[in-house]
Amino acid sequence: MSAVLEAPRAAAQGSVPIIELRGVSKRFSNPLDFAGRLVKRLGVKVREDVVHAVDGVDLSVRKGEVVGLVGESGCGKSTLGRMVAGIMPPSDGQVVWRGQDLTKLSGADAKRAKLRTQMIFQDPYASLNPRLKVAEIVGEAPQYHGLVPRGGLEAYVDDQLRRAGLDPSLKRRYPHQFSGGQRQRIGIARALAVQPDFLVCDEAVAALDVSIQAQILNLFMKLRRELDLTYLFISHDLGVVEHLSDRVVIMYLGRVVEEAPSEEVFARPNHPYTRALLAEVPRIEARKRVFAGVQGEIPSPLNPPSGCHFHPRCPFAFDRCRAERPALKQVAPGHRSACHLNDAA
Amino acid sequence: QTLTMGVGAPVTSIDPHYHQLSPNTAVAHMIFSGLTTTDGHARVIPDLAESWKAIDATTWEFKLRPGVRFHNGSEFTAEDVAFTFARVPNVPNSPSSYAIYTRPIREVQVVDAHTLRLKTAVPYPLMPTDLASVMILDRETHAQATTEGFNAGPMAVGTGPFRMISHRNGDRIEFERSDNYFGARPAWQRVNYRMITNDAARTAALLAGDVEIIDQVPTSDLAKLRNDQRLALSEITGLRLIYLSFDHSRTDSSPFVTDNDGKPLPANPLKDARVRRALSMAIDRNAIVERVMEGAAIPAGQFLPEGSFSYVPDLTPTRFDTEGAKRLLAEAGFPQGFRITLHGPNDRYPNDSRIIQAIGQMWTRAGVRTAVEAQPWTTFVARAGRQDLSSFLIGWGTSSGEGSNPLRNLTATFDRDKGYGASNRGRYSNPEMDRVLDQAMRELDDAKREALLQQATRIVFEDVGILPLHIQKNTWAMRKGLAHDPRADELTRAHDVRPASAAK
Amino acid sequence: MTVFLLRRLLQAAGVVLVMSLLVFLGVYAIGDPIEILISPEADQIERERAIKALGLDLPLWQQYLVFLGNALRGDLGRSFVFNEPALRLILDRMPATLELAIGATLAALIIGLPLGLYAGLRPSSPVSKGILAGSILGFSLPTFWVGLMLIMVFAVQLGWLPSTGRGETVTILGMRWSFLTRDGLAHMLMPALNLSLFKISLVIRLTRAGVRETMLMDYVKFARAKGLSPARITFIHVFKNILIPVVTVVGLEFGGTIAFSVVTESVFAWPGMGKLIIDSINVLDRPVMVAYLMIIVLMFITINLLVDITYSLLDPRVRLEGKS
Amino acid sequence: MSTTTAGAPPAAVPPAARVETPFRRFVSEFAASRLALFGLVLFCIIVLVAVLAPWIAPQNPYDLAQLDIMDGRLEPGSVGGSGITYWLGTDDQGRDMLSGIMYGLRISLTVGAGSAILACLVGASLGMLAAYAGGRTDSLIMRLVDLQLSFPAILAALMILAFLGKGILNVVIALVVVEWAYYARTVRGSALVERRREYIEAAQCLALPTHRIIFRHLLPNCLPPLIVVGTMQVARAIALEATLSFLGLGVPITEPSLGLLIANGYEYMLSGKYWISFYPGIALLVTIVSINLVGDQLRDVLNPRLKK
Amino acid sequence: MPASAAPGAPTLEVRNLRTHFLTRAGVVKAVDDVSFTVRSGKVLGLVGESGSGKSVTGFSILGLVDPPGRIVGGQILFKGQDLATLSEEAMRKLRGNRIAMIFQDPMMTLNPVLRIDTQMIETVLAHARVSREEARQRARDALGQVGIASPDERLRSYPHQFSGGMRQRVAIAIALLHKPDVIVADEPTTALDVTIQGQILAEAQKLCAQTGTALVWITHDLSVVAGLADDIAVMYAGKVVENGPVEQVLDAPLHPYTLGLIGSVPSRNRRGEPLRQIPGMTPSMLNLPAGCAFRARCPRAEARCAEPPPFAEYRPGRFARCIHPHEEAVAA
Numbered sequence A: 001m002s003a004v005l006e007a008p009r010a011a012a013q014g015s016v017p018i019i020e021l022r023g024v025s026k027r028f029s030n031p032l033d034f035a036g037r038l039v040k041r042l043g044v045k046v047r048e049d050v051v052h053a054v055d056g057v058d059l060s061v062r063k064g065e066v067v068g069l070v071g072e073s074g075c076g077k078s079t080l081g082r083m084v085a086g087i088m089p090p091s092d093g094q095v096v097w098r099g100q101d102l103t104k105l106s107g108a109d110a111k112r113a114k115l116r117t118q119m120i121f122q123d124p125y126a127s128l129n130p131r132l133k134v135a136e137i138v139g140e141a142p143q144y145h146g147l148v149p150r151g152g153l154e155a156y157v158d159d160q161l162r163r164a165g166l167d168p169s170l171k172r173r174y175p176h177q178f179s180g181g182q183r184q185r186i187g188i189a190r191a192l193a194v195q196p197d198f199l200v201c202d203e204a205v206a207a208l209d210v211s212i213q214a215q216i217l218n219l220f221m222k223l224r225r226e227l228d229l230t231y232l233f234i235s236h237d238l239g240v241v242e243h244l245s246d247r248v249v250i251m252y253l254g255r256v257v258e259e260a261p262s263e264e265v266f267a268r269p270n271h272p273y274t275r276a277l278l279a280e281v282p283r284i285e286a287r288k289r290v291f292a293g294v295q296g297e298i299p300s301p302l303n304p305p306s307g308c309h310f311h312p313r314c315p316f317a318f319d320r321c322r323a324e325r326p327a328l329k330q331v332a333p334g335h336r337s338a339c340h341l342n343d344a345a
Numbered sequence B: 001q002t003l004t005m006g007v008g009a010p011v012t013s014i015d016p017h018y019h020q021l022s023p024n025t026a027v028a029h030m031i032f033s034g035l036t037t038t039d040g041h042a043r044v045i046p047d048l049a050e051s052w053k054a055i056d057a058t059t060w061e062f063k064l065r066p067g068v069r070f071h072n073g074s075e076f077t078a079e080d081v082a083f084t085f086a087r088v089p090n091v092p093n094s095p096s097s098y099a100i101y102t103r104p105i106r107e108v109q110v111v112d113a114h115t116l117r118l119k120t121a122v123p124y125p126l127m128p129t130d131l132a133s134v135m136i137l138d139r140e141t142h143a144q145a146t147t148e149g150f151n152a153g154p155m156a157v158g159t160g161p162f163r164m165i166s167h168r169n170g171d172r173i174e175f176e177r178s179d180n181y182f183g184a185r186p187a188w189q190r191v192n193y194r195m196i197t198n199d200a201a202r203t204a205a206l207l208a209g210d211v212e213i214i215d216q217v218p219t220s221d222l223a224k225l226r227n228d229q230r231l232a233l234s235e236i237t238g239l240r241l242i243y244l245s246f247d248h249s250r251t252d253s254s255p256f257v258t259d260n261d262g263k264p265l266p267a268n269p270l271k272d273a274r275v276r277r278a279l280s281m282a283i284d285r286n287a288i289v290e291r292v293m294e295g296a297a298i299p300a301g302q303f304l305p306e307g308s309f310s311y312v313p314d315l316t317p318t319r320f321d322t323e324g325a326k327r328l329l330a331e332a333g334f335p336q337g338f339r340i341t342l343h344g345p346n347d348r349y350p351n352d353s354r355i356i357q358a359i360g361q362m363w364t365r366a367g368v369r370t371a372v373e374a375q376p377w378t379t380f381v382a383r384a385g386r387q388d389l390s391s392f393l394i395g396w397g398t399s400s401g402e403g404s405n406p407l408r409n410l411t412a413t414f415d416r417d418k419g420y421g422a423s424n425r426g427r428y429s430n431p432e433m434d435r436v437l438d439q440a441m442r443e444l445d446d447a448k449r450e451a452l453l454q455q456a457t458r459i460v461f462e463d464v465g466i467l468p469l470h471i472q473k474n475t476w477a478m479r480k481g482l483a484h485d486p487r488a489d490e491l492t493r494a495h496d497v498r499p500a501s502a503a504k
Numbered sequence C: 001m002t003v004f005l006l007r008r009l010l011q012a013a014g015v016v017l018v019m020s021l022l023v024f025l026g027v028y029a030i031g032d033p034i035e036i037l038i039s040p041e042a043d044q045i046e047r048e049r050a051i052k053a054l055g056l057d058l059p060l061w062q063q064y065l066v067f068l069g070n071a072l073r074g075d076l077g078r079s080f081v082f083n084e085p086a087l088r089l090i091l092d093r094m095p096a097t098l099e100l101a102i103g104a105t106l107a108a109l110i111i112g113l114p115l116g117l118y119a120g121l122r123p124s125s126p127v128s129k130g131i132l133a134g135s136i137l138g139f140s141l142p143t144f145w146v147g148l149m150l151i152m153v154f155a156v157q158l159g160w161l162p163s164t165g166r167g168e169t170v171t172i173l174g175m176r177w178s179f180l181t182r183d184g185l186a187h188m189l190m191p192a193l194n195l196s197l198f199k200i201s202l203v204i205r206l207t208r209a210g211v212r213e214t215m216l217m218d219y220v221k222f223a224r225a226k227g228l229s230p231a232r233i234t235f236i237h238v239f240k241n242i243l244i245p246v247v248t249v250v251g252l253e254f255g256g257t258i259a260f261s262v263v264t265e266s267v268f269a270w271p272g273m274g275k276l277i278i279d280s281i282n283v284l285d286r287p288v289m290v291a292y293l294m295i296i297v298l299m300f301i302t303i304n305l306l307v308d309i310t311y312s313l314l315d316p317r318v319r320l321e322g323k324s
Numbered sequence D: 001m002s003t004t005t006a007g008a009p010p011a012a013v014p015p016a017a018r019v020e021t022p023f024r025r026f027v028s029e030f031a032a033s034r035l036a037l038f039g040l041v042l043f044c045i046i047v048l049v050a051v052l053a054p055w056i057a058p059q060n061p062y063d064l065a066q067l068d069i070m071d072g073r074l075e076p077g078s079v080g081g082s083g084i085t086y087w088l089g090t091d092d093q094g095r096d097m098l099s100g101i102m103y104g105l106r107i108s109l110t111v112g113a114g115s116a117i118l119a120c121l122v123g124a125s126l127g128m129l130a131a132y133a134g135g136r137t138d139s140l141i142m143r144l145v146d147l148q149l150s151f152p153a154i155l156a157a158l159m160i161l162a163f164l165g166k167g168i169l170n171v172v173i174a175l176v177v178v179e180w181a182y183y184a185r186t187v188r189g190s191a192l193v194e195r196r197r198e199y200i201e202a203a204q205c206l207a208l209p210t211h212r213i214i215f216r217h218l219l220p221n222c223l224p225p226l227i228v229v230g231t232m233q234v235a236r237a238i239a240l241e242a243t244l245s246f247l248g249l250g251v252p253i254t255e256p257s258l259g260l261l262i263a264n265g266y267e268y269m270l271s272g273k274y275w276i277s278f279y280p281g282i283a284l285l286v287t288i289v290s291i292n293l294v295g296d297q298l299r300d301v302l303n304p305r306l307k308k
Numbered sequence E: 001m002p003a004s005a006a007p008g009a010p011t012l013e014v015r016n017l018r019t020h021f022l023t024r025a026g027v028v029k030a031v032d033d034v035s036f037t038v039r040s041g042k043v044l045g046l047v048g049e050s051g052s053g054k055s056v057t058g059f060s061i062l063g064l065v066d067p068p069g070r071i072v073g074g075q076i077l078f079k080g081q082d083l084a085t086l087s088e089e090a091m092r093k094l095r096g097n098r099i100a101m102i103f104q105d106p107m108m109t110l111n112p113v114l115r116i117d118t119q120m121i122e123t124v125l126a127h128a129r130v131s132r133e134e135a136r137q138r139a140r141d142a143l144g145q146v147g148i149a150s151p152d153e154r155l156r157s158y159p160h161q162f163s164g165g166m167r168q169r170v171a172i173a174i175a176l177l178h179k180p181d182v183i184v185a186d187e188p189t190t191a192l193d194v195t196i197q198g199q200i201l202a203e204a205q206k207l208c209a210q211t212g213t214a215l216v217w218i219t220h221d222l223s224v225v226a227g228l229a230d231d232i233a234v235m236y237a238g239k240v241v242e243n244g245p246v247e248q249v250l251d252a253p254l255h256p257y258t259l260g261l262i263g264s265v266p267s268r269n270r271r272g273e274p275l276r277q278i279p280g281m282t283p284s285m286l287n288l289p290a291g292c293a294f295r296a297r298c299p300r301a302e303a304r305c306a307e308p309p310p311f312a313e314y315r316p317g318r319f320a321r322c323i324h325p326h327e328e329a330v331a332a
């Protein structure tokens, strides 16, 4: 069985990145209005609320690879995913798709690039338009973009549905008539219908029950083999990520803190945050264990700590951590981590 | 001892020289007095002046009543009259001042404390009539008087039968009997003068016993109130003529007259007296009076009701004759009639919008297909004044009670310098009539003047310069046990009301 | 808070300016006041004098600038009809309208809240359905018609209440109020009820909807899980939450009530601002119309501000700095 | 367990007898309330009467030639000069009240529905624009909405009508001016919520053009609250028109709406001629109540918050 | 330590509980024959998929099932007293006092418009005759107990000023105010992040051990149960299908559903290999088939499964609802 797995990974090693993020940042701000500026001028302290959702992230995904993106709520995973999928422009930095800067592409090329990257969403309820039938949901984009010949749409939609594990006879129904797992399959069929080669799965199984989750994860793996897909797999469930990914990227408060091949991360976590995370994950193998808990709350992205974002919760923090942002540095082949401890050692 | 009255029109100002409006005049009559005044039938009678005469063509002499005191005790003399005449044209901001009544006066000569001579440039027969509108103030008290001072109370000092105690703008005025009054003592120690502008509310207030007398009884309630044992009514034929005015200003097509296909007519048919007469014949005035006005009006053929100065006895209302109207129209070249829009206000005269609808019915039956459009007075009167309309309903109240007033204002040729035709909104013009009227206006002899005015009136109505409909009756309703002397000039005054038992 | 207040102030200034222009133009377009104001007896010369005296001979933009200049000095012009400062006239009438509107609002709360609470707590009981049906009726009845019916029944037929007008008043703070005297209250009862009819329905529905939604909330279930008594849950946990929409809407509606009193005041001959404005429209008393509308606008701005502040007091989640 | 590795078998079909469209579901939920159903039936009858008025009314009350003031203010059941029976009596012009009410309904409904539809078009477009464009456009439109909403409808309508003059069209315009803001606010509110939904992101991801996203994906999902506001506003518009007519600014007197009929009869109330304003009043009441009944149920059915 | 070794009678014993919802569409048998016991100081993990009836079971224990739901059968024995037959008033006296509950969504369980102190003090006063000051003192202590720093200041805050984890701790503190004998925790960490979940689990563990409170921990996450619970009850379609000590059930489940559930946990599978999955979908609770509800998805299904299987003790302390139970070790 494992051979099935190894093949694409081997292929992945040498090939060019299908997508590459270079110093990508995303800020959400609410600029001060006239009154706000006036008051500020008068010397009252008013702050423009700026959320650094993603803060200077470099990331590259090679063809055929599954990259897992892990992090706690609000750390910017979805935002990063959206930028990769091209539905949100970055505030800074470049998103490079097959060597071309996405933001600089012209109309037709941009559209093509956009279509080749599709997204699977977390909420199977909100991600389907409740007013369209399944056939319309799946068939709209291929028809609009002329990916299917006239008259061939029915059969094409049937194919997509079947591939996602749905009975095509259900295509005249509306989303609310399906269970969560089935809806997720509709979402997958919709994405596959425009023949992408890169899928961003944003918490795609988080809302599903364990037994259904397994079905969908298996579907992802099957599709990967059949269609030679590349995945950016966003999840907060380390178990899922560990199972699925070739490489894992760990984010904390808008920044990547560690990045390494899957086995490497789980075997030899480098960053204190990664270690804490791994320690806290409940595992079915660990019976009657004693939970400890990482100290402290997750800071607000509105008001992030200075230096290393993790320092207020880090048991090893020292002065430098409070002052200086640690850079992502190689600690082992293919393993990078952003921690000042690595310098000290 | 206390009388509560409900009046339909709001009093806007206590200053007797600020805004000429009948509710204001009514209240002014209660607080102040003029040199002359009018009785219930609008005949001029003495008030502060005991007598007057024209001593030459351009001089009027007034003998003033001695021993009259203002409410605050200060004495009334000829100086006060002179002071008053000086103040009248100089009331700041006045939108409708009383200066029109004093303008003919060139000079005021105070002969002695109780004799006064008024010089005019040209013979001015209407002087005593006009002066009934001018309330006399006290020179000492009112030297610095402002309108606000009157409204607030301190300046509301006159020689009238009542003193004002309080004034709640738009709501009520309270009066107390004045002991200084020179005339008949009013029956009421106190008067509560409430303004209830909504018709139904006013009737309801009477029915509920909140007020004891109301004016402007809505015609729709007349029948019910007449049958109510607890109530009594008083009624008098008024001085307000409701009439239709036609577009005389255009010889080519008039804006709201078209042929039967809706296309403009080449010439204005309303310029043709036959058409106007036909339209007059097509109207069943009795039906309007009976059905729409519910009896609160009399059909009219001229400006004033019988018994007025310059009334023309044989000028009767046009007889209703649909067939005759059709014949006349055919004669005028409109055998198939034409189309017209009749305009009118909907909030000004009793049943105004109902009357024009009824006329619309009648004209349509006579072959003139009529559309009807009623608008609020504010919009309507502006359009009428700009000669935007072809035919419209409007009214005229001749408070002076004699014919020169409507002749000058409504039917004399529009002439800024003479001040004639100011309300001639249809721009009717008849040189013959103008000539007779001019003559009358210089005639100091009452009998001769009346004959001339009658002649002018006849010219206007035989020509159907305006189309008279009816003259309104003024009605008051009160609880049983009260008596009221109705006034043709529509004024509602507390001293006209007394307990029914008390002799007049 | 400072930013919030300043923003509101700026907005208010903008709104007032825009409104003043709109109102001025609108009022100008309605008609020519001279035709209405001048005595019919007046001749052409007198007319011209009056036009000049009232400043109506100036071009429109000059009239507006004059108005604006005076307004900045707190002078909204003098009434053509009353020859008194328009502002004074309106302020003089304001207590009458205010007490009517406040009375109506209180009545709406006193009647509407309990009924709505009941209907929300027992949505399926016949009484609740009756309350709901009744509230639809309250929504649907035209105010003027109800007013007349009230007069017919309670004043004319039964003679229990005075039909129209304002009763005795007491002067407090230089303003006349009638709610402190028996007679005044008797006069106020019907118009206030008439005016509150719509609001009663509104409060019932808001309360009912609020209760139904709140009852589904986890925190209510949690409160029950804590073993709290039903009364405490209803009157503290649920009530405080529904008070937020109720206060907001009723507060915002307060302005509408003041405006709508135009109808009630004319039916009941209530000498308030509403009647003043209707009378002023009838005689095209422009300064009063403009001043009234300006005051209404200012009043709305104030009410909105107060509502927002109350809202933030009631709902701790709202911070006034919050972006709009 | 190895059988399952070949990929999931097509998922089982949930048992459902017939295809349940959102519309069918909506209908069945709506019909759950008998009161609402009653309201709907009532409303349909009213609309039918209004539409068919020219054919079923005994008289054309707008044709002055058919009226005779000699038949004015007849009691219900009287027989007029021309031999027709006035079942609900006549008004002061001799207008058959029954016909007057039927035609009046026509006017009132036209005004109500017309203004609601126009206001909805204007308001929805602006609201959509505000939600989608955001930024300055949004704040400009929303300030306008605030301005409009904070200004009392009745006053605004009074001013506008005083300005425009009478006439059905002008009444409609005035009502549109005072009502569009409700729609704009509603649409913007729901569009802002719907916009953040993932299906919109999915559509963006599929590189569908903006207009298609707005009109095919966003707008239909913003409709339910709009429908609710719409029904309520129709009722409101009818009532407002009646009030305006009552205050003397409304439709022309020769083509009275229900409100104007009431206003006309209002003066006869005290003299016992109740029918002139009573029957139109009842007709107005029934109309508004029926619309509100329907609207109420719509609000419950379409409100996602009350659904678990 | 095996559960049966615990001394004394069980604190809470649920026997054949049935809670049905009489909806217009039909009877929803949300809870249909659920039995389990919890002892003092022990944790029972109640697991199952979404809609399997876990929350309704929890609400039934506290008597908080809203119409159209109703407890139609079975017993809820709390220290020997049957809660199902208790009057509402008597039940209210127990709620929050002897039996407390914690909810899933910490964002929703605290009333947003009331201050924390109000919400805590009212709970104290609902069950104890103490002065306000004393009640406040207790609230302060409870907050300290769950590891909230500067409780005095925190008491004066509103819920929105707290993060999710903090709110959940406040909820736990409220549950702890009267040192209850039983706490029902309905997925209290599902909405929280991993590191925060760790904190809450640590708190829960500590409290259970210290106060001897019996804890019913509802979750759909087997991994959490594995680490926390002493016993486990697995629910499927309204029924408990397997019940027993955690280690035994997780290592060698009797019921094929439990087996499938454990099998589909990713970490129980070889990396990159397809997960073992349970085919098909959870059945609709509205029209459950007679007999074993799992049979349509069960690899062991046979004709006999159309008969309702008994809930029987197949091994000491281990119950299952299956006619062919056999321990099947889960491949690692």
Ligand SMILES: Nc1ncnc2c1ncn2[C@@H]1O[C@H](COP(=O)(O)OP(=O)(O)OP(=O)(O)O)[C@@H](O)[C@H]1O
Binding pocket: A028, A029, A051, A052, A053, A071, A072, A073, A074, A075, A076, A077, A078, A079, A080, A236, A301
């Ligand atoms: N449109 C937006 N406007 C303002 N702030 C935003 C917007 N979208 C996201 N954010 C903020 O950016 C930060 C990162 O959000 P993001 O959704 O990427 O987090 P996440 O890691 O996906 O979290 P989760 O696990 O909860 O989905 C959050 O603090 C969020 O509040």
Ligand SMILES: Nc1ncnc2c1ncn2[C@@H]1O[C@H](COP(=O)(O)OP(=O)(O)OP(=O)(O)O)[C@@H](O)[C@H]1O
Binding pocket: E021, E023, E028, E029, E030, E031, E048, E049, E050, E051, E052, E053, E054, E055, E056, E057, E067, E068, E069, E220, E285
């Ligand atoms: N008020 C209700 N009316 C009808 N059915 C209900 C009601 N409440 C719950 N149910 C049904 O009862 C069943 C069990 O629901 P419950 O909330 O206990 O599930 P759960 O196991 O807690 O699921 P989750 O993991 O999603 O919280 C579900 O099928 C649900 O549809």
Ligand SMILES: [Mg+2]
Binding pocket: A077, A078, A079, A202, A203
């Ligand atoms: Mg996310």
Ligand SMILES: [Mg+2]
Binding pocket: E054, E055, E056, E186
């Ligand atoms: Mg649950």
